[in-house]
Amino acid sequence: MFEIIEIGYYLKHMSDLPIIDVRSPAEFKQGHIPGATNIPLFTNEERAAVGTVYKQKTKEKAIELGYTFVTPKLDYFVEASKEITSKNGIVIHCWRGGMRSKAFAEHLANNGIDNVFVIQHGYKAYRRTVIKGFENEYNICILGGYTGSGKTEILAEINEAGEQVIDLEALASHKGSAYGGIGQGTQPSNEHFENMLFWQWKDLDLTRRIWIEDESRNIGNVVLPQYLYNELRGQKLYFINIPREERAKFLVEGYADLDHDELVAATKRIEKRLGGLATKNALEFLEQSAYYKLALLALSYYDKHYTFGLQKRNQKLVHKLELKSTNHKQNAQTILDYVNKYGN
Helix, strand or coil: CEEEECHHHHHHHHCCCCEEECCCHHHHHHCCCCCCEECCCCCHHHHHHHHHHHHHCCHHHHHHHHHHHHHHHHHHHHHHHHHHCECCEEEEECCCCCHHHHHHHHHHHCCCCCCEEEECCHHHHHHHHHHHCCCCCCCEEEEEECCCCCHHHHHHHHHHCCCEEECHHHHHCCCCCCCCCCCCCCCCCHHHHHHHHHHHHCCCCCCCCEEEECCCCEECCEECCHHHHHHHHCCEEEEEECCHHHHHHHHHHHHCCCCHHHHHHHHHHCHHHHCHHHHHHHHHHHHCCCHHHHHHHHHHHHHHHHHHHHHCCCHHHEEEEECCCCCHHHHHHHHHHHHHHHCC
C-alpha cells in the first residue's frame, strides 16, 4: 500500500525524495514542484477527452475511458518509476491528490516498489503553500545600481563569501532590461517562477540576512509575488554608483557576441522611450559593431529610468557606495565591509 502525507511534512522531511507528477504534460509545463519527474497518466489529448466525457456523460463513463487509455501503459509506469525511485521511497502527486495519484501509487506498490507516498491535496496544496510562503518578515539586503554594474556577478561573490543570496534573474531567465532576454532561453510561466522561488526561499535561515538584487516587479514576463515585492520595498537598499564608462565596457563584454538581429529587435522595442533620433543612432552603432557607443547611449536612457525609481524610494533606506570599476570580487568585499560596519 501507499501512505498519504501532508505537503508541510513533505517539504520539511521528504523533499529530497524523488517525486513523480502524474498530471498531463500541459499541466506540468504550466508549473510543477521543482525536481519533479513528469510521468503522465494521460496525454494532453487523452485528458481532454476524459474531461469531455465527464461533463457530457457521467463520471463512470469518464473513468471507463480513462482505463482504456491507461491500461496499455501500466508496465511503462512501473519501469519508468523504478528508474528514479530511491531506497527511501518515492512521492506521487496529481492536481489535488485524487484518483490519478492514488491509482498510480497503488499500482507501484502492487508491483514491487516500496515506500510509496502520496501528497494529500496534491499540487494544489503546494501552490497554496507557495502563495502563503512569502508572508513573513525578513532581514533582506537589496543590492541596487545602474545597468551594467555587474550586480549579478557581485551577488555571486557575496554568495561565495557564505551569505544567503537569491538570484531572481536566474530564476526568471531574464536580466530585466529590454535586452535582458537575449540568450537566456524561454522564461518559465509566472506560476512556475513562483514555484522555483519558493523552493529556494523555504530553505533560507530567516535569522540571517538575505541578499537580493533590486528589481521592478516585472522581470521580463514574470512578476514577483505582491507580498514579497512590498517587503522588498521596505528594506535597505545598497546602491552602488559606478562610472558610466566602466559600465559600458562591462556591457560590451557581455552583449557584443549576442545575436545581431535580436539586439536590433530589442533596440526597436524601446524606440518610444529612447526617441526617434537616439534609436536611429543606436541602430547605426549596431550596424557598425560600435558596441561601446551603443552601450553609452543605452545607459543614458536606463540611468534616467533607474534614477527616477530611486528617487521614489524612502531615502532613509538608501545607502550609496561610490565604486571605481566593475571588479566584482573587490566590489563585493567593499559592500560586505560596509554592511558589516554599519549593520543591516
